[in-house]
Amino acid sequence: MPEQGNRRVVIVGAGFAGLSATRALSGESVDVTLIDRSNHHLFQPLLYQVASAALNPSDIAVPIRRILRNQKNATVLLADVKRIEPSRREVMTNQGPISYDHLVLACGATHSYFGNDHWAQHAPGLKSLDDATDIRSRILYAFEAAEREPDPTKRAAWLTFVVIGAGPTGVELAGALAEIAFRILVHDFRRIDPRDARVLLLEGRRVLPPYSEESADSARHQLESLGVEVREQTLVTGIDDAGVSIGDERIEARTVLWAAGVQASPVGASLGTETDRAGRVVVEPDLSLTGFPEVFVIGDMCRFEQDGALVPGVAPAAMQAGRHAAQNLLRRVNGQPTLPFHYVDKGSLATIGRAAAVAEVAGMHLSGLIAWLAWLGIHIFFLIGFRNRSLVLFEWAWAYLTHQRGIRLITGDVAERVRSGHADRNPTVGDERDPEDTSRVDRS
Amino acid sequence: MPEQGNRRVVIVGAGFAGLSATRALSGESVDVTLIDRSNHHLFQPLLYQVASAALNPSDIAVPIRRILRNQKNATVLLADVKRIEPSRREVMTNQGPISYDHLVLACGATHSYFGNDHWAQHAPGLKSLDDATDIRSRILYAFEAAEREPDPTKRAAWLTFVVIGAGPTGVELAGALAEIAFRILVHDFRRIDPRDARVLLLEGRRVLPPYSEESADSARHQLESLGVEVREQTLVTGIDDAGVSIGDERIEARTVLWAAGVQASPVGASLGTETDRAGRVVVEPDLSLTGFPEVFVIGDMCRFEQDGALVPGVAPAAMQAGRHAAQNLLRRVNGQPTLPFHYVDKGSLATIGRAAAVAEVAGMHLSGLIAWLAWLGIHIFFLIGFRNRSLVLFEWAWAYLTHQRGIRLITGDVAERVRSGHADRNPTVGDERDPEDTSRVDRS
Numbered sequence: 001m002p003e004q005g006n007r008r009v010v011i012v013g014a015g016f017a018g019l020s021a022t023r024a025l026s027g028e029s030v031d032v033t034l035i036d037r038s039n040h041h042l043f044q045p046l047l048y049q050v051a052s053a054a055l056n057p058s059d060i061a062v063p064i065r066r067i068l069r070n071q072k073n074a075t076v077l078l079a080d081v082k083r084i085e086p087s088r089r090e091v092m093t094n095q096g097p098i099s100y101d102h103l104v105l106a107c108g109a110t111h112s113y114f115g116n117d118h119w120a121q122h123a124p125g126l127k128s129l130d131d132a133t134d135i136r137s138r139i140l141y142a143f144e145a146a147e148r149e150p151d152p153t154k155r156a157a158w159l160t161f162v163v164i165g166a167g168p169t170g171v172e173l174a175g176a177l178a179e180i181a182f183r184i185l186v187h188d189f190r191r192i193d194p195r196d197a198r199v200l201l202l203e204g205r206r207v208l209p210p211y212s213e214e215s216a217d218s219a220r221h222q223l224e225s226l227g228v229e230v231r232e233q234t235l236v237t238g239i240d241d242a243g244v245s246i247g248d249e250r251i252e253a254r255t256v257l258w259a260a261g262v263q264a265s266p267v268g269a270s271l272g273t274e275t276d277r278a279g280r281v282v283v284e285p286d287l288s289l290t291g292f293p294e295v296f297v298i299g300d301m302c303r304f305e306q307d308g309a310l311v312p313g314v315a316p317a318a319m320q321a322g323r324h325a326a327q328n329l330l331r332r333v334n335g336q337p338t339l340p341f342h343y344v345d346k347g348s349l350a351t352i353g354r355a356a357a358v359a360e361v362a363g364m365h366l367s368g369l370i371a372w373l374a375w376l377g378i379h380i381f382f383l384i385g386f387r388n389r390s391l392v393l394f395e396w397a398w399a400y401l402t403h404q405r406g407i408r409l410i411t412g413d414v415a416e417r418v419r420s421g422h423a424d425r426n427p428t429v430g431d432e433r434d435p436e437d438t439s440r441v442d443r444s
Numbered sequence: 445m446p447e448q449g450n451r452r453v454v455i456v457g458a459g460f461a462g463l464s465a466t467r468a469l470s471g472e473s474v475d476v477t478l479i480d481r482s483n484h485h486l487f488q489p490l491l492y493q494v495a496s497a498a499l500n501p502s503d504i505a506v507p508i509r510r511i512l513r514n515q516k517n518a519t520v521l522l523a524d525v526k527r528i529e530p531s532r533r534e535v536m537t538n539q540g541p542i543s544y545d546h547l548v549l550a551c552g553a554t555h556s557y558f559g560n561d562h563w564a565q566h567a568p569g570l571k572s573l574d575d576a577t578d579i580r581s582r583i584l585y586a587f588e589a590a591e592r593e594p595d596p597t598k599r600a601a602w603l604t605f606v607v608i609g610a611g612p613t614g615v616e617l618a619g620a621l622a623e624i625a626f627r628i629l630v631h632d633f634r635r636i637d638p639r640d641a642r643v644l645l646l647e648g649r650r651v652l653p654p655y656s657e658e659s660a661d662s663a664r665h666q667l668e669s670l671g672v673e674v675r676e677q678t679l680v681t682g683i684d685d686a687g688v689s690i691g692d693e694r695i696e697a698r699t700v701l702w703a704a705g706v707q708a709s710p711v712g713a714s715l716g717t718e719t720d721r722a723g724r725v726v727v728e729p730d731l732s733l734t735g736f737p738e739v740f741v742i743g744d745m746c747r748f749e750q751d752g753a754l755v756p757g758v759a760p761a762a763m764q765a766g767r768h769a770a771q772n773l774l775r776r777v778n779g780q781p782t783l784p785f786h787y788v789d790k791g792s793l794a795t796i797g798r799a800a801a802v803a804e805v806a807g808m809h810l811s812g813l814i815a816w817l818a819w820l821g822i823h824i825f826f827l828i829g830f831r832n833r834s835l836v837l838f839e840w841a842w843a844y845l846t847h848q849r850g851i852r853l854i855t856g857d858v859a860e861r862v863r864s865g866h867a868d869r870n871p872t873v874g875d876e877r878d879p880e881d882t883s884r885v886d887r888s
Contacts, residue, residue, distance in 0.1 A: 037859075038854065038859065039584060039585075039588060039852070039853065039854040039859075040852075040853050040854070056500045056501075056502055057500075057851075057853055057855065058500055058850055058851040058853055061853055063584075063632075063852040063853070065629075065632040065633070066632065066848075066852065069631045069632045070631075074634075075634045075635070076591075076634075077591070077592055078585075078588040078589075078591075078592070078854075079592070095592055129853065129855050130855055130856060130859060130860070133855070140483060140507075141483075141522075144483060144522040145522075147520075147521070147522075148521055148522070148523070148539055185509075187513045187514075188507075188509040188510065188513045189509070190518075190519045190520075191519070387842055387846075387848075387850050388850075390838070391835070391838065394834070394835065394838070398831055402831075404510075404831075406502055406831050406832075407500075407501075407502040408483070408484075408507040408510065409483065409484050409501055409502060409505055409507070409573065410482065410483040410484070410522075411501065411573050411574055411577070412574060412856060415481075415482065415483075415574060416574070
């Protein structure tokens with residue numbers, strides 16, 4: 001039995017890492033407080049499907065309380081963690097400080113604009129449900145604005161979509177954009193042909209950097225078949241509300257999406273220990289924090305090297321680390337030595353579009369339909385909840401059979417700005433005219 | 445054949461009235477421009493189901509372009525109509541003016557706070573998808589805030605929900621709130637018991653004013669069985685960020701919802717013709733505007749009396765008027781006299797909760813399970829699209845069998861304020877503490 005003063009476990013973050021750690025402590029004689037600033041666990045690998053109007057937010061998000069309702073030793077707290085005071089063993093939140101005996105930090109990562117934070121307003125990234133519905137609204141709004149724009153140059157800018165960064169998220173977003181423009185919206189407009197749209201995928205290195213050359217070639221080929229213009233070795237030097245600059249070259253585009261870089265949560269830096277350039281916390285082999293063995297740091301905010309390479313920021317790695325941190329935490333509670341973490345790579349998968357994907361599993365490189373089916377099956381399997389699995393399967397079957405995307409809604413801030421005409425606040429709704437403007441809407 | 449200068453039809457608003465008018469003009473030799481400030485048609489009778497986390501926004505909203513993709517004479521324009529210049533035959537939008545030969549106005553209605561517009565920020569109403577997801581986030585956030593609130597008085601205020609107005613929307617919202625508190629969330633919290641919540645339904649007259657006494661009695665009884673405190677003949681005299689005042693009485697409540705009054709769109713007043721107290725435009729028997737026979741005003745923004753009573757602001761009336769206005773418009777195009785409108789009342793239905801409803805059809809007053817089944821069937825039948833019908837059926841079956849609500853997501857502004865701690869902007873997130881605050885979060 002652990003002593004009384006050794007039982008308070010605080011876990012920060014209910015992503016794959018933090019949630020796996022929490023569940024691994026189920027039934028153990030510890031008191032777990034799981035803190036997150038959202039009320040839901042998000043299945044991030046499918047977030048781009050919400051951004052591209054294929055899935056509903058609730059298909060890929062489940063209330064944390066719902067997941068843990070039967071885990072009696074877990075209390076869920078909605079709060080925003082600002083920093084950690086490891087020497088006082090306190091988590092500082094916007095709801096006041098919380099003391100711990102053991103801490104598991106799994107705060108994840110956010111976008112990084114490589115020092116160009118002013119790009120954020122013009123090129124939103126994709127990390128939360130609100131990001132996804134905002135990007136969805138921007139994409140759909142661009143076609144609406146093009147439909148009513150009489151000037152051909154301006155119309156072309158509304159119909160140009162640039163995705164920056166060709167990692168899995170960028171590849172998936174570009175593929176989805178191509179499907180929307182070239183297949184799904186084709187019959188819905190009267191003045192524009194959505195097939196006139198351009199979808200550009202810009203990447204500083206090459207497509208899918210962590211994958212093999214063979215998979216990258218296949219992904220590039222599949223993207224180009226869908227109509228995406230793939231440009232590798234291309235460094236963006238400027239982004240503003242009208243487009244993207246690449247050195248002297250200029251691409252006029254009203255919709256620019258950012259999928260290029262991630263930065264670990266700033267909570268990591270507040271620990272005062274060693275971090276790398278991306279803000280990831282360097283940890284000991286047992287995932288604990290140097291000098292603070294009662295603190296474990298896992299998931300996307302942790303830097304863990306194995307066999308000379310970084311453990312990647314993917315869901316399977318986060319889940320394995322979550323379970324391992326929980327085990328080590330229990331070993332400490334029980335006075336046992338901790339064990340080193342070892343990541344087991346089960347393979348990589350990235351989807352590109354309808355029946356298009358690449359996979360690297362057990363040394364095999366798959367692509368096309370078979371990789372896409374593997375991707376489908378695995379993602380449905382790991383979704384939480386029977387309801388969600390059924391609905392996602394329904395949405396995918398529906399989209400596949402009908403070439404439709406069911407969630408084509410413009411909502412939130414973008415919709416609000418359509419109404420209010422507050423043009424200056426969002427580049428994608430930037431050309432609202434004054435009602436007194438005497439220029440006519442082209443009704444031809 | 446109509447002459448060239450007689451073919452331009454502009455329809456404002458893609459609700460039930462405007463959309464029905466548009467579809468009734470399909471295949472006719474007129475050019476229809478349908479203007480709406482949203483990109484979707486909304487099935488408003490189910491909006492409260494989105495607000496109460498039972499349905500997804502996309503279950504009850506369909507892109508207008510999708511509905512009209514095969515109607516070649518219809519162009520959809522996303523724009524906000526500011527006012528009409530009937531003498532110049534122009535619609536003034538935030539995208540510039542648009543000329544018409546024939547105009548159908550169906551701009552609908554919005555909330556009315558009876559001159560107390562400052563109540564709006566404390567007691568949001570339910571008219572759009574964004575309203576619905578905002579109310580959903582507020583309701584769910586209130587339970588989260590109660591869970592972490594150590595002070596019993598403050599906690600009780602977070603657990604008190606007030607719905608003002610007991611028309612169909614108010615009754616439905618109150619019933620849904622009771623289900624959420626007393627059934628759905630019961631096992632999800634550790635420090636509070638959601639069953640300690642209070643749900644109050646306040647009404648100045650009596651429950652379901654347009655229904656018979658018999659139906660009202662039944663609705664009141666069913667609401668009380670669900671745990672709702674129904675208070676009739678109760679006039680609210682004040683609303684602020686901490687609660688509601690009724691004369692000298694005070695109810696401390698952090699979540700107040702407004703379902704008491706509607707006001708016709710201000711576009712109606714811009715016509716310069718006669719309107720009633722609620723801003724509805726008084727129309728001729730053929731639904732045209734007095735003095736401007738080329739303008740038809742229909743739906744919730746029109747005042748139409750029949751047999752000494754107002755035609756109610758319900759979907760069937762709007763759809764009938766939409767079809768009738770389209771017919772009269774075509775008669776005018778073809779030089780025929782217009783016909784007077786006659787509303788056919790097919791009955792009324794209001795739902796209260798799981799297996800609870802009231803219905804008045806063909807002189808019969810139904811209640812309970814049979815009325816609820818009728819309500820279910822009719823609402824699924826009139827939803828647009830097979831996909832939506834299937835998904836809504838799935839969601840309802842799921843909710844019915846499992847006592848769950850699948851869409852329990854806190855998103856948007858409320859979620860943003862959780863993170864930023866901008867407490868002052870929203871009464872439901874009003875007690876964020878400073879991270880430096882030394883008071884502890886109660887972890888008992």
